[in-house]
Amino acid sequence: MAITRDQVLHVARLARLDLGDDEVERLTGELDAILDAVSKVAELDLSDVPPTSHPLDLVNAWAEDEPHESLSIEDVLRNAPAAERNLFRVPPTA
Numbered sequence: 001m002a003i004t005r006d007q008v009l010h011v012a013r014l015a016r017l018d019l020g021d022d023e024v025e026r027l028t029g030e031l032d033a034i035l036d037a038v039s040k041v042a043e044l045d046l047s048d049v050p051p052t053s054h055p056l057d058l059v060n061a062w063a064e065d066e067p068h069e070s071l072s073i074e075d076v077l078r079n080a081p082a083a084e085r086n087l088f089r090v091p092p093t094a
Helices: 005-014 021-043 073-077
Strands: none
Touching: 005 021
C-alpha cells in the first residue's frame, strides 16, 4: 500500500501542520516505508496467537483520590492567550 502526496497533505491539514514541499516528499517516503513494514504482519499466520493489549503483564498502580485545594481562576487563566467570563477563549474549528 503506497501513501500518496495528497494523503500526507490531508493528514498534515488535520494535524494543522504547515509542511514545506521538501518535508512532504520526505514524509511521503518515510510513511510509505512504515506502511510497508506494518503490512508484513498481515503475511503472518497468527491464528494461534491470542489477542493481547500489551506483550507484558501489567498492573495499574493507581494513586488514591484525595481532595485538595484547586487552582484559582486567576492562576488557571494567567497564561491563556485569551479568556472570557472565566473560560478559555479559543478560535472556532472547522
